[in-house]
Amino acid sequence: MRTLRGICVGAGYFARFHLDAWRRMEGVEIAAICDTNPAAAKAMASEFEVKQTYTSLEEALSSEQVDFVDIITPPASHLRLIQSVVPYGLPVICQKPLAPDLHTAEQLVRLADKAGIRLMVHENFRFQPWHRAVKSLLESGAIGDNLYSISCRTRMGDGWGPDAYLARQPYFRDMPRFLIQETGVHFIDTFRYLAGEIDEVYCTTRRLNQAIQGEDAVHLLVRFANGATGTWDANRYNESLSTNPRYTFGSFQVEGSNGTIWINEDGEITLARLGETPKRHEYQPSQVGFAGDCVLSTQQHFIDCLHSGRPFETNGSDYLINLEIVEAAYDSSRSNRPQRVEHTIHDHRQIIDLSIPVTNTLPGAAISECKSVERDGWNATTISLYSHCGTHMDAPKHFLTSGQTIDQMSLATFVGSAKVIDLTPVAPRELLTVERLAASSIQVEPGDRILLRTDWHKHLGSPGYRNELPRISVELARWLVQKQVALVGVEPPSVADVNNLEELTEVHRILLGGNVVIVEGLANLDQITTQEVEFIALPLRVENGDGCPVRAIAIQPYSKANLR
Incomplete structure (x- = not known):
């Protein structure tokens, strides 16, 4: 993963803990420190080997190419600083209290949401x-x-x-x-x-x-x-x-x-x-940094979520x-x-991104520069996508000669409530059976969308992700059709063994021929805390398409559940 560059705003007492943590993290570089007190900014920059200092965030943002902003100032300054970030749309991690009062905090959160700023509160306890x-x-x-x-x-x-x-x-x-x-x-x-x-x-x-x-x-x-x-x-x-x-x-x-x-x-x-x-x-709790090194853990969570697209806990x-x-x-x-x-x-809704990020390292994806501000006046890229790369949906045409194409399928199936069936833990190459689903307390009924949690997305990037995936048995595929399931979503890149053409073909033909929509390559099902969520997975309207990458999300209320 590429190194992410950030600006730290604030050179007071607690900024030292932030900067110490950033310095110890791989793949992170602090490009500049901002503070209205130039001497304080320079002293902190010298201590933590940061190259540039500024007295205003506006000046820093206009001068530096960065990926995020870390706000470490008293709460009364936070709204104004977020306003400075708005034109750039950069992710922000902001110290608490978020604002001096609830009304101002609401303004700040609405402003960030409207501007598309990913906002995390540095709530480290x-x-x-x-x-x-x-x-x-x-x-x-x-x-x-x-x-x-x-x-x-x-x-x-x-x-x-x-x-x-x-x-x-x-x-x-x-x-x-x-x-x-x-x-x-x-x-x-x-x-x-x-x-x-x-x-x-x-x-x-x-x-x-x-x-x-x-x-x-x-x-x-x-x-x-x-x-x-x-x-x-x-x-x-x-x-x-x-x-x-x-x-x-x-x-x-x-x-x-x-x-x-x-x-x-x-x-x-x-x-x-x-x-x-x-x-x-x-x-073994850490004795380094602040309070068990919780500042580093907080900031690592921020960086991990920027890379993965997962929502911030705070x-x-x-x-x-x-x-x-x-x-x-x-x-x-x-x-x-x-x-x-x-x-x-x-x-009160929590939106969980169930999609694998599309990058140049994703098999079947290629992203290249097409236009640039310096040369053409605007930035644009050329994106090439294999129709079944990353998080994607299969159309019946994928395995059935006369099957529906992706643009002919009903959008109603792609949006609605879905049941999450937890099958963890699963073994490599495990054959998922009717008995495995029956062991769950969730009843599968006609018209259901079901998402099979296996935590297999955690193997993404390893050879086993594709070659050792747990897969749906022929028996289970027939059972899903018999139950008149509307959609099945899985975390591996396929519902069947991609190295066994006979199995691959049979399972896909059973499901697609039985009007079961297949979504493959899901991620982050482990973040869902309820047994039922609102599920959305929309493909592009590709004429005669046999499949298409999708942006899949789950929407659930913030959990009020007891211990799970």
């Missing part, structure tokens, strides 16, 4: 290694199928003196809303990551240090949609026994129907199932949910009563 480990434990059922509670106690001890925060982040002192807005939003996002959506909050706040403007002590109680509760007991005034209270930012306890998980302030995880002796969960629309909860917490503190979180201000 969920990327701390202990939270990723606990998430895996929960999903594996380590403490049962039902989550009962999450609790966290945070004591920072960095805000008790008259000079509190001056040495590191002095703007903290002037924030009228401080601890929930600045720190609590991390825990709100982490709670949602671990336990799902929050429907109700009750909150009390206090200001312990009179030298600052906002609250620095909070008791926050949340009720999750699945019935579990969460508690955050926090202040930045009193001290912790930990030698580094900024490593985990607190101790956690997660309780479920079959046990408890603890995280201590050193990042150690202890697991105890009911009636069993507690034992240490073995993993995209702008999803992050607005966190800010709704922040507003509800402040409302609760003012009114001294619980507040419902209505989730009415933004689109």
Whole structure:
């Protein structure tokens, strides 16, 4: 993959963690640092070997050829900086809080969406290694199928003196809303990551240090949609026994129907199932960078998603949910009563890209320059595509002499609800049978679109992706036709063994002759968290076409599910 070049905006305290992470990542280069303080920008550039500095983002963008922008400035500046990126349409990773208030954050997200800017919020707490480990434990059922509670106690001890925060982040002192807005939003996002959506909050706040403007002590109680509760007991005034209270930012306890998980302030995880002796969960959290090197993990996720086209975990629309909860917490503190979180201000849909990116490395695809701004006045490329490359759809004509062509097929079949059947794990060359589908709890009915999850897209780029693919058996193909399935989508590049012409032909003829639309080469089905999604896969209107690459997507509501 080619190296991606970025601009970092901001040379303050936390920018050092960003730049350190970027420097340690392969395939990333920071081309320039921007800051209104030129001395600060030059000092940071010298420390991290960045070649160029600017005092404005506008100047940097007009001077540098880059692939993304990293915004590391106080929240009041974020909307203006996003406005500067709009003419360029570049992806942005932006530090939290996203804006000083919910209304401004909504403006920012709408602006980015309208401009086609891929926006990720640098919400790094969920990327701390202990939270990723606990998430895996929960999903594996380590403490049962039902989550009962999450609790966290945070004591920072960095805000008790008259000079509190001056040495590191002095703007903290002037924030009228401080601890929930600045720190609590991390825990709100982490709670949602671990336990799902929050429907109700009750909150009390206090200001312990009179030298600052906002609250620095909070008791926050949340009720999750699945019935579990969460508690955050926090202040930045009193001290912790930990030698580094900024490593985990607190101790956690997660309780479920079959046990408890603890995280201590050193990042150690202890697991105890009911009636069993507690034992240490073995993993190796990093001691490098910030808080388990979560900044690097966050930024790596950003880069990985830019390469793959996958959605960011902490995209702008999803992050607005966190800010709704922040507003509800402040409302609760003012009114001294619980507040419902209505989730009415933004689109609750999550769009998951199920398509393989079309690049020059994709077999059957070629992209070359046709026009350039310098030579012709505009950029344009010539794209050559094999009709069955990447994520694609087969028309009956592909294997049937008198079969329909791609332009004759009904668009209605390409759009609608689809059932996701999880067949993982699958073995190389595994023959998928009726029994394998029957083991799923999902009932297949006439007219269904079904997507078979095998996670085979993870083999893309290896010889096994094509030569060892799991495939649909002849028996299963006939069963799908008998069930009158409208569409079947698979992750391998074919529904049958591409190295066995007899099998390849028979399975395709059964499905296509039985009016089952075939979509092959899907990706990212592992990101779908519901058993049913809205599925869209539209081919080009190619006259007499035997097939065509498609842009396949799944649309699902943001998950309010309990532990899976």
